[in-house]
Amino acid sequence: MTVKGKAFIGIFIWAFVLWLLLTMSLNVWELVTGVLVALFAAFAGASMLAETKWVDVLVNPAKWLGFIAYLGVLWIEIVKASIDVWMRAMGLKKPDVDAGVVAIQVPNESVESMVMLANSITLTPGTITAKIEPEKKTLYIHWIAVGDKEKWYEDIAAALNRGVRRVLP
Known part of the structure; x- marks a missing residue:
């Protein structure tokens, strides 16, 4: 076919x-x-x-299950980010805002999976994907909690990317 x-x-x-x-x-x-x-x-x-x-x-039914699992991961990340933003807004978490644009390298192979990851990141409160460079496998993300450079990928994209890779390569 x-x-x-x-x-x-x-x-x-x-x-x-x-x-x-x-x-x-x-x-x-x-x-x-x-x-x-x-x-x-x-x-x-x-x-x-x-x-x-x-x-x-x-x-592919196996991919359907991967997509359902991805939706669960996305939901959890949205809830965690919402709580984090709420705590910052209420002054319960310091620093309130340490905003900036960060560049993170992603291991995704296809443009579609990079776009899916970028959209997932943008759906979580406190982050907006500003630019995608597929050639460099890099996402530029405006984030309200820049903090430690070594933890950017782990803090922003790791869990979501594991979910995305269950669906797309």
Whole structure:
């Protein structure tokens, strides 16, 4: 099967499952509408998705489990960062703010995994990914707690990157 065919099938399945979850109905007309919507989504997105590494994620159940595990890791990191920012805002943690832009090297092989990691970092309070340099495998991140340079990767990206690498190389 071609990559575009895999992308088409993957998008169709996920769009139809999403339709079923949103409608929570097995009415024949809603199922037919769901199939039509899923077909439209698959036709519209298959050629774009075929050029990325996400095709393997859509059609590989092991990657689905990795993605679910990644969402758990992301949730934990968001909660930890939220508590940290709250403590700084309330003056319970010193220093209140030691902001700056830090450059961290990441071992990710693909641009897609670097972007997924960058988006995950940006979702956590107190950090914003300012720039990605795929050639150098470097992320530039504005962070409210610059602190010790030796711990930047471990503090900001290590846990999230382990989750990302379960999904994308």
